[in-house]
Amino acid sequence: MxxxxxxxxxxxxxxxxxxxxxxxxxxxxxxxxxxxxxxxxxxxxxxxxxxxxxxxxxxxxxxxxxxxxxxxxxxxxxxxxxxxxxxxxxxxxxxxxxxxxxxxxxxxxxxxxxxxxxxxxxxxxxxxxxxxxxxxHTYSGYPMVKQARKMVGDNDLGKIRKVIVEYNQGWLSSSFEKEGNKQAIWRTDPSKSGISGCMGDIGTHAAQLAEYISGLKITQLCADINNVVEGRQLDDDGNVLLKFDNGANGILVATQIAAGEENGLKIKIYGEKGGLEWDQMEPNSLIIKWLDAPMQVYRTGNSYLSNFAMENTRTPSGHPEGYLEAFANLYKNFALTLSSLSEGKEPTATMLDFPSVDDGVRGMAFIENVIASGKSDQKWFDFKI
CATH class of the missing domain: 3.40.50.720 (NAD(P)-binding Rossmann-like Domain)
Incomplete structure (x- = not known):
């Protein structure tokens, strides 16, 4: 345009x-x-x-x-x-x-x-x-998350075997909703937040990140859902065992009562040949651990990265890019897609690299399946949409 x-x-x-x-x-x-x-x-x-x-x-x-x-x-x-x-x-x-x-x-x-x-x-x-x-889903906008997804998609790690994702916060360790905190009030109110608190608010981020990087889909889950703070109507803590469509297994932890934690979203993915680690609070680094070679640290802004990472990076290596830039990457790719479509052109793969309505459906399915599993004595629940 x-x-x-x-x-x-x-x-x-x-x-x-x-x-x-x-x-x-x-x-x-x-x-x-x-x-x-x-x-x-x-x-x-x-x-x-x-x-x-x-x-x-x-x-x-x-x-x-x-x-x-x-x-x-x-x-x-x-x-x-x-x-x-x-x-x-x-x-x-x-x-x-x-x-x-x-x-x-x-x-x-x-x-x-x-x-x-x-x-x-x-x-x-x-x-x-x-x-x-x-x-x-802001965290899928980080350059090193995109690098991780590309490496997994290129089979650099071999067949994926295990996914471990955790999202630890501590800001709801007390009843802030009773103290007039606007963010806490609506997030703990079923009429405004829905059937889930923690799992809806941050558990969906963790689930989306696990599927986005691994390229896999959750097929089954087994959830332990908790209301830790007395009197709270919705969950503020949970642990979920996962199974994926290629046979891999995983663990998802989401909690908002981990006192002292800020925004601890972390993910580890392991394949036959190696594994990777990414931490939202140290977002410019992607750690790669090989089965038969020394550990490597990939850094944002370097020429050895994939085009998906580089096209979502604005500054030279060594200049921190964080939450605002990741958020902006979603807007940028969305805007470039709309502009291309308005001109009758086919958007490129990098332009289309943003979460869609289909991710939204899977997110809501994750919430409903997790809460149903948490209320049941049944061990495994099929991931139903």
Whole structure:
């Protein structure tokens, strides 16, 4: 395209953590501009938020319904190209469906919906409309995660035998939801978060990362799900045994009551010839351990990396690239895909390298299967979608 893509934002108003992250990520590569928004369910806050972002009054809408309908009636060159939905889980489905119905592409936070049924409806709508949906599993945007995926896909490690993924946080070790913490309040409320807390919030990230890097699909699981903090309605801790479609086995740990932990997402994958390790809190390094050779450390920004890693790197080696850059990689690849499609061109494999609606369905299936397994005495549950 000969212009930036125009983004309409739903949610993400004043004092919203993730809205600001989205705006920074969208702006990083100069491909996207904030065009309009319905930043809050409260019209007054929405207008105030838009004003702080230097939008005109006409582009600060009272509701997402008003924004979608009004923008859809404008000439193509004057209206938004896609919507980004940065609301809690319960407020994902309706605006996403409405946006697709009115011809707009969608970028949406995870988990994609409140239930698996909603996710399947959204998947069908995407396929029926031919539009594009990007799901913000941020950690798949890191260059060294993409390098790991490429090495596994190229069979560098041989047949994959074991996957170990853990996501350890400590911020919900106390009842912060009772102290007015907004992030804790909605994440521990079944009406807003769905049937799961920890496993929905961060367990889905761990599951997606395991499948993304390994190229495998979870086929069975056995879950131990816990509500550790007294009085909490949803799970805040869990352990899951996994089986994959090539016969490999795995372990997934997700907890938000590991006191002292910050954002400890780590993964290890082992094949016949070697293994790899990646740690989100040291994201520029990928450790490779060989069966019959010395350990290697691959680093972001070096010429020996794959094109998937290099095309998602912005700075020379030695300059840290982190969470914001990984988030921006999702926006960049999504924007390049939309631009290519608008010009009648086929997007490249690197452009299409972002989580899709299908990942969203698998994420919701993971949540429902894990919670069902955790409530049952049955050892293994088939991964049902």
């Amino acid at each position: 000969t212009r930036k893509l125009k983004m309409g934002m739903i949610g993400g108003g004043k004092n919203a953590f993730i809205g600001a992250i989205h705006r920074i990520a969208a702006n990083m590569d100069g491909l996207v501009e904030l065009h309009c928004g319905a930043f809050s369910s409260n019209p007054k806050i929405s207008k105030e938020s838009g004003k702080e972002l230097f939008l005109s009054d006409a582009k600060c809408y009272n509701s997402f319904e008003e924004m979608i309908v009004t923008e859809s009636k404008l000439p193509i060159a004057e209206r938004m190209d896609f919507v980004t939905i940065v609301t809690p889980n319960f407020a994902h489905f309706k605006p996403a469906m409405m946006a697709l119905d009115h011809g707009f592409h969608v970028l949406i936070d995870k988990p994609m919906t409140l239930s698996l049924d909603e996710a399947k409806q959204l998947q069908k709508k995407v396929k029926d409309t031919g539009l594009t949906l990007c799901l913000t």
